[in-house]
Amino acid sequence: MYLLELGGEDDAFAAREAESAATGVRPIAPGLAVARGIAPERVRGLAYTHRASGLLGRTDADLESAQALLEAATLERDDGSIAVRATDVHGATGIDTERAERELGRVLVERGFSVDLDDPDHLLRAVFSAGSVGSTDAESEQDSVCALGWLAAESVRDFGTRAPTDKPFFQPGSMDPLLARAVANVAGARSGATILDPMCGTGGVLVEAGLVGADVIGTDAQEKMAAGARTNLEHFLDAPNLSPTGVDRGSWHVGRGDGTRLPLADDAVDGVVFDAPYGRQSKIETHRLEDLVAGALAEARRVASRAVVVADRSWQDEAQAAGWELEATFERRVHRSLTRYVLVLE
Template sequence: MNKIILELSREHEALPKAELAAVLEVEGGRVTCEFSNIAIVESENHNFVNRLAFTKSAALFVAKSGDISDIGKEVSKHINGTFAVRTRLKKSETIEKELGAEIAKYGHKVNLKNPDTKVVCFKNEGKYVAGIDIHLPHDFEARRPKFRPFFHPTSMHPKLARCLVNLARVKKGDTVLDPFCGTGGILIEAGLMGMKPIGIEINKECAQGCRRNMEHYGLTGEIICKDALEAKITADAVVTDLPYGRSSFMSSTGLQRDFLLAAHRFVREGGYIVVVLPKGKNIKPKKTEIVNHYDVRVHKSLTRRVWVFRKVSQS
């Protein structure tokens, strides 16, 4: 059983923990300790960390002690090649030097610019918690909408898009449907995690642009150009950012209501529906239960609400 130290993002109060809980529910594992924005997880493997959007860093747990020399001794056993120490603590520079000096006693050389092994260190209740960094292959900034072949200014940031897919509790190979896929941001993140993306888009130009964007990342998926309410598709999960305001090609209020009332048709029993709505729009899809909701501030005058529903049996 592996122990993994996760440093959760402070970008949002609730989403990082909610995303982690949803991913562990699917991939297996449990949180054994939490302090500040740190979670320590026990899991059979650490591959699940590659899915997480609102997690800043991950490390394989090595040691916990109030004595920094004990930490240095244990960590030294896991160093391959050169090393560097990184902390998020007060007086971090001093602690990095102290721990680095302890590790160096065992013959390991420091390389601050390009280390072979990165050591991370946190502190909880007077004790240091240290581990070996796990590289997270995230490139969210490089995948921002403006860098895609087809761009629309209302496209969602890939970090939030990935989080929404994770909240749907899907695993590799599951089908993820976005009935209002636009330029494909949600589908791209689902595809990169190994799910099978299905998109519906009523606007022909956007549907074609969505295909181009997915191809840009080496992804394939089914993109259907039609009215979502007329589609007859069932997926393992539905994840969508419902059109609103001026970006919508039709009356957004009526569309939101009509889709939510029919959303249960698009997902299997037990599957999740994750929907982004303007705050204040509270419409629960038929045959579902509310799992949770989270408010996401877009800018000063706009807060949107992420709703998570689960389709339940009516028997």
């Protein structure tokens, strides 16, 4: 079993993204989930999961219980050094994390481990969390929990280097790279997969999908946007070295095109992602916007078996009319006047 440390405000959405890198994902407390297995190289590319650790066990969220758990745990000792890092999720338990690190480190020293606080060979994560995860399964829900695990994989937190305003081509309303990476992952972005964005805008989703190894295709009805997306993709995906996530960057192709009439064969791609025009901000008339999104959903259904749609409203009825089944839907509040809906379609 593995412990996943989730990030962001929406654990359900974070857990859904984590399923692209792990099996049997199940939230256990705010900011925490467990998984049966992980793909470490995929964990490195997650947006809303920070770390995955081999789970030693879990107990009540107090230091005495954590010490007892570590004292009783079966540990395999080698010649490597160790360190302990403790976290109190949202500061909800009031645990003194520095003291927790000292006391748990003392337990490990007494069990024969050597400590190296600066550059350890192995890192023990001690994560304390309090609150309900809202599960209907009483056995999977605790008021508070401490989970211990050896760090196995960590996501690459370089999203700030790709802030929309810092890219070579920028337009207002561009999706932030964290959300772009997450929806790309949910759509199936990975090495060997092909991801399409038929309304690619500045190319933010395509950049994030390409950085986790997917080959990407983008179209946009405006030549200005298609040209700008090409500029961004060239900047981020044409480097000869491995991407920060440790995989080969995917190939890319972007051109001007109509998202409702794609020049692609049936089942040509593995997943489709698009950020639908927002009603209040779009200059498109309401009936034309509805026709555009309905047409894009129908074309997405023709060329792929999975899609993720981001929008300022739920297009569930249009998606079902296009032949999609709604696997999941999430609401993500951006600010007082904007809530983003994320629809996962199969």
